[in-house]
Amino acid sequence: MDRSRLEAFSDGVFAVAITLLALNLAVAGPGPGHPRLLDQLQSHWPAFVAYLISFFMIGIIWVNHHVLVRSIKAVDRTLLFLNLLLLLFVVLIPFATATVAEYLAAGGQDAGVAMALYGGVFLGMSAGFAGIFELTLHGERMHRSLPAERHWEARRRFVGGGLVYVVAIVVALFSAVASFVIIALVAVYYIFERTPAPPADADSPDGTGSQGN
Amino acid sequence: MDRSRLEAFSDGVFAVAITLLALNLAVAGPGPGHPRLLDQLQSHWPAFVAYLISFFMIGIIWVNHHVLVRSIKAVDRTLLFLNLLLLLFVVLIPFATATVAEYLAAGGQDAGVAMALYGGVFLGMSAGFAGIFELTLHGERMHRSLPAERHWEARRRFVGGGLVYVVAIVVALFSAVASFVIIALVAVYYIFERTPAPPADADSPDGTGSQGN
Amino acid sequence: MDRSRLEAFSDGVFAVAITLLALNLAVAGPGPGHPRLLDQLQSHWPAFVAYLISFFMIGIIWVNHHVLVRSIKAVDRTLLFLNLLLLLFVVLIPFATATVAEYLAAGGQDAGVAMALYGGVFLGMSAGFAGIFELTLHGERMHRSLPAERHWEARRRFVGGGLVYVVAIVVALFSAVASFVIIALVAVYYIFERTPAPPADADSPDGTGSQGN
Amino acid sequence: MDRSRLEAFSDGVFAVAITLLALNLAVAGPGPGHPRLLDQLQSHWPAFVAYLISFFMIGIIWVNHHVLVRSIKAVDRTLLFLNLLLLLFVVLIPFATATVAEYLAAGGQDAGVAMALYGGVFLGMSAGFAGIFELTLHGERMHRSLPAERHWEARRRFVGGGLVYVVAIVVALFSAVASFVIIALVAVYYIFERTPAPPADADSPDGTGSQGN
Numbered sequence: 001m002d003r004s005r006l007e008a009f010s011d012g013v014f015a016v017a018i019t020l021l022a023l024n025l026a027v028a029g030p031g032p033g034h035p036r037l038l039d040q041l042q043s044h045w046p047a048f049v050a051y052l053i054s055f056f057m058i059g060i061i062w063v064n065h066h067v068l069v070r071s072i073k074a075v076d077r078t079l080l081f082l083n084l085l086l087l088l089f090v091v092l093i094p095f096a097t098a099t100v101a102e103y104l105a106a107g108g109q110d111a112g113v114a115m116a117l118y119g120g121v122f123l124g125m126s127a128g129f130a131g132i133f134e135l136t137l138h139g140e141r142m143h144r145s146l147p148a149e150r151h152w153e154a155r156r157r158f159v160g161g162g163l164v165y166v167v168a169i170v171v172a173l174f175s176a177v178a179s180f181v182i183i184a185l186v187a188v189y190y191i192f193e194r195t196p197a198p199p200a201d202a203d204s205p206d207g208t209g210s211q212g213n
Numbered sequence: 214m215d216r217s218r219l220e221a222f223s224d225g226v227f228a229v230a231i232t233l234l235a236l237n238l239a240v241a242g243p244g245p246g247h248p249r250l251l252d253q254l255q256s257h258w259p260a261f262v263a264y265l266i267s268f269f270m271i272g273i274i275w276v277n278h279h280v281l282v283r284s285i286k287a288v289d290r291t292l293l294f295l296n297l298l299l300l301l302f303v304v305l306i307p308f309a310t311a312t313v314a315e316y317l318a319a320g321g322q323d324a325g326v327a328m329a330l331y332g333g334v335f336l337g338m339s340a341g342f343a344g345i346f347e348l349t350l351h352g353e354r355m356h357r358s359l360p361a362e363r364h365w366e367a368r369r370r371f372v373g374g375g376l377v378y379v380v381a382i383v384v385a386l387f388s389a390v391a392s393f394v395i396i397a398l399v400a401v402y403y404i405f406e407r408t409p410a411p412p413a414d415a416d417s418p419d420g421t422g423s424q425g426n
Numbered sequence: 427m428d429r430s431r432l433e434a435f436s437d438g439v440f441a442v443a444i445t446l447l448a449l450n451l452a453v454a455g456p457g458p459g460h461p462r463l464l465d466q467l468q469s470h471w472p473a474f475v476a477y478l479i480s481f482f483m484i485g486i487i488w489v490n491h492h493v494l495v496r497s498i499k500a501v502d503r504t505l506l507f508l509n510l511l512l513l514l515f516v517v518l519i520p521f522a523t524a525t526v527a528e529y530l531a532a533g534g535q536d537a538g539v540a541m542a543l544y545g546g547v548f549l550g551m552s553a554g555f556a557g558i559f560e561l562t563l564h565g566e567r568m569h570r571s572l573p574a575e576r577h578w579e580a581r582r583r584f585v586g587g588g589l590v591y592v593v594a595i596v597v598a599l600f601s602a603v604a605s606f607v608i609i610a611l612v613a614v615y616y617i618f619e620r621t622p623a624p625p626a627d628a629d630s631p632d633g634t635g636s637q638g639n
Numbered sequence: 640m641d642r643s644r645l646e647a648f649s650d651g652v653f654a655v656a657i658t659l660l661a662l663n664l665a666v667a668g669p670g671p672g673h674p675r676l677l678d679q680l681q682s683h684w685p686a687f688v689a690y691l692i693s694f695f696m697i698g699i700i701w702v703n704h705h706v707l708v709r710s711i712k713a714v715d716r717t718l719l720f721l722n723l724l725l726l727l728f729v730v731l732i733p734f735a736t737a738t739v740a741e742y743l744a745a746g747g748q749d750a751g752v753a754m755a756l757y758g759g760v761f762l763g764m765s766a767g768f769a770g771i772f773e774l775t776l777h778g779e780r781m782h783r784s785l786p787a788e789r790h791w792e793a794r795r796r797f798v799g800g801g802l803v804y805v806v807a808i809v810v811a812l813f814s815a816v817a818s819f820v821i822i823a824l825v826a827v828y829y830i831f832e833r834t835p836a837p838p839a840d841a842d843s844p845d846g847t848g849s850q851g852n
Contacts, residue, residue, distance in 0.1 A: 005220060005279055007644060012228025015651025016442075018730060019659065020232065025734045030745040037742055037749040041756070055730070059723040063716065066644055077276070081404055084272040091231060091268070095238045103250055106243040110250040117254070191720055218433060218492055225441025229655075233445065290489065294617055297485040304444060304481070308451045316463055319456040323463040330467070431646060431705055438654025446658065503702070507830055510698040517657060517694065521664045529676055532669040536676040543680070 003075050006083060010065060013087050017094055018058045021051050024098040047101035053184050054097040060190040061090060061125060068129065072136050082135060086128030089121050096121040104176055111176035119168040119179060122186075126162040130155075161186075216288050219296060223278060226300050230307055231271045234264050237311040260314035266397050267310040273403040274303060274338060281342065285349050295348055299341030302334050309334040317389055324389035329382050332392060335399075336378040343368075343375065374399075429501050432509060436491060439513050443520055444484045447477050450524040473527035479610050480523040486616040487516060487551060494555065498562050505561060512554030515547050522547040530602055537602035542595045545605060548612075549591040556581075556588065587612075642714050645722060649704060652726050656733055657697045660690050663737040686740035692823050693736040699829040700729060700764060707768070711775050718774055725767030728760050735760040743815055750815035758808040758818060761825075765801040769794075800825075 024047050027040045035043070065086070072079065096118045103114035137151060164186055172179035238260050240253045248256070278299070285292065309331045316327035350364060377399055385392035450473050453466045461469070491512070498505065522544045529540035563577060590612055598605035664686055666679045674682070704725070711718065735757045742753035776790060803825055811818035 005224065008221065008647065009224045009228055009275060011644065011648045012225055012651055013232055015648055016229050016232040016655050018726070019652055019655040020236075022730045022734045025731075027738055027741075029741040030749060037738070037752045041752070052727075055727050056723065059720070062648060063719050080276050081272070084269065087231070088265075088268050091235045092238070095235045099240055099250070102240075102242040110243060113250045113254070218437060221434065222437045222441055222488060225438055226445055229442050229445040233449075293489050294485070297482065300444070301478075301481050304448045305451070308448045312453055312463070315453075315455040323456060326463045326467070431650065434647065435650045435654055435701060438651055439658055442655050442658040506702050507698070510695065513657070514691075514694050517661045518664070521661045525666060525676070528666075528668040536669060539676045539680070
């Protein structure tokens with residue numbers, strides 16, 4: 001199994017999932033008893049915010065997925081199924097986003113459950129990434145192996161990422177909006193972060209580095 | 214017709230089908246008379262289980278499709294249409310999954326019909342695979358031909374796979390849940406199976422084997 | 427503009443359109459007043475037949491598109507927009523299929539209008555193909571030019587294809603089912619046709635021919 | 640990060656978005672109280688016109704995106720996120736198209752708001768293009784740098800494109816139909832325009848030019 005078809009399939013899933021996000025934005029058609037379009041769009045603000053955050057989260061996952069996969073030398077069945085595990089949660093993002101969009105403004109327990117679901121999907125996705133990363137550290141699967149002292153640095157970042165989602169899930173039980181802000185900050189952080197997380201360490205040997213030398 | 218576009222089109226279909234699976238999970242929005250979100254999610258358990266199983270089934274089909282296609286040397290119109298036959302059933306998986314998700318908890322005859330439909334879609338998919346495999350055995354279509362004594366071994370595996378779906382369909386008439394468990398076990402089997410089924414035999418010559426030698 | 431990205435985009439559109447076809451098959455969930463699942467599936471027969479025909483029609487268009495595009499040497503903006511015209515009608519196929527599925531069994535004028543729409547979409551698609559073919563005949567756009575006496579042969583086949591859709595549209599005004607059968611026969615014809623239509627003539631120089639010689 | 644996966648992901652998004660456009664065309668099924676199919680199709684004319692315009696707009700964006708991306712030598716994280724910004728608005732096109740289709744015939748303030756939304760989505764998309772173009776002008780990101788005097792020419796075209804959308808948004812406040820016509824004219828202009836806009840200037844060195852010389 002060569003890497004290119006793994007990438008093509010994953011890119012397809014990312015592209016469909018990111019495009020399906022906008023299906024949640026649909027407004028009701030004109031008709032007696034329906035609110036004005038402007039009022040509908042305004043009361044839809046959680047849907048637009050959720051669209052924005054989920055769009056960039058999927059975009060970030062796509063970028064990081066690409067960097068991580070490029071560092072991998074041999075694609076075997078274990079990797080394929082870990083990749084499927086990652087995609088399992090990516091495919092759930094439009095569903096979790098739609099649920100947040102509908103329930104965030106409702107407040108109360110429902111809003112908290114929606115945000116816990118949203119955080120849980122990202123936690124699962126993060127676990128999939130961690131699984132792929134751990135796998136590639138073993139058995140000569142990378143183009144150039146990371147020095148052992150950097151493994152823990154990389155893991156710390158991974159565990160750190162996953163921990164933020166755990167925090168967001170716990171916070172959701174008390175304040176759905178605060179939990180939403182935490183996940184939005186993760187998206188903003190990754191957009192402006194210039195030192196790519198662990199995958200990029202792994203990638204640099206055969207990435208820009210190999211071209212530069 | 215070169216193989217790469219056959220793969221690109223098939224990968225596109227797999228990616229869209231696997232992502233559409235999550236559309237079935239949608240919950241009703243908040244409103245008077247609607248149940249709490251947590252209650253909705255709990256009563257949706259068949260939808261989540263069906264999502265999980267169908268997701269990995271499509272993932273497994275994708276992996277096996279890739280292995281089988283790689284063993285093929287010449288892509289002709291007969292192969293293209295057998296591949297379309299396989300995809301015809303892959304595209305039906307989200308529909309069959311949605312039907313199972315809605316009717317499994319309803320029980321009675323409806324649940325059995327839903328499961329028979331679900332098993333039937335996998336049986337059709339399995340027949341598509343068998344057709345492609347039989348075709349590639351003839352007329353010098355493989356990179357390296359399988360020895361004749363291995364044909365039957367390979368076929369036994371294929372027929373075996375299809376037989377499990379036949380069993381699942383028959384069992385569905387008596388117990389929808391038991392039928393569901395059988396198909397779930399097929400998914401689990403394929404995830405952990407390390408000796409890839411027939412396609413991989415066919416693939417080994419130019420796959421890992423050619424790299425190893 | 428190189429050919430590969432034209433193919434990648436077109437394959438993406440084909441893959442999404444063919445997968446969306448199955449969305450029309452969805453049955454109503456269980457509930458008071460809803461018919462049994464088996465009755466729903468049986469009364470849905472036009473949806474299943476329409477799915478089958480449209481699936482193979484898109485599959486055939488994909489195969490022929492591939493053969494035609496491979497014969498093209500230079501991709502310019504005119505070709506890109508003719509290709510978009512072809513895709514414009516491909517994207518309409520799931521919509522036209524859903525309309526036929528809903529209205530064929532209703533009979534009367536509505537069924538005829540649905541079938542005329544269905545035939546019209548294929549007629550438009552066919553015009554897109556004819557446009558691409560005519561364009562490639564001019565200005566040294568093919569890898570090897572067709573001899574002039576074969577242009578008319580190729581055109582006759584194209585016009586012939588389009589004429590069948592015109593017949594199907596006219597017949598739809600009298601009998602929707604007869605019109606449906608005509609389009610089904612076109613699909614069956616193309617599946618079993620072994621001498622590919624004009625595109626394949628154009629393709630043979632650098633296709634199988636170049637490998638064989 | 641190599642360019643090919645950026646293209647593959649973007650092409651996937653374009654392909655899904657352009658295919659989802661047709662979902663808006665769905666008609667109501669037959670039933671008591673439902674209008675005849677022919678009447679439904681006729682009263683749906685804004686949906687068909689909106690489909691046509693949005694289809695070609697996405698097609699044009701795809702063509703121009705391809706030309707622009709081909710002129711880029713180095714793909715870095717800044718470019719990836721500018722590309723995501725562009726795609727963020729592309730993914731919104733089916734939603735904006737559906738809103739226009741539903742509200743254009745309604746007239747009044749709602750129609751104006753729908754058209755302002757439609758124009759706004761294209762303005763955002765245009766800003767994403769401008770961002771990518773400005774980025775590629777700096778830091779040796781192009782295969783061959785544009786002479787400085789051509790920068791302003793290119794920018795004028797870009798700003799000009801964006802200005803048309805601003806005009807369409809302002810006009811929408813007075814006449815939704817007039818605003819619709821303006822955006823339709825942009826689509827027609829780009830289909831027949833033979834001198835590709837700035838991206839093509841940037842592209843020509845390694846595009847047609849390099850083949851011609």
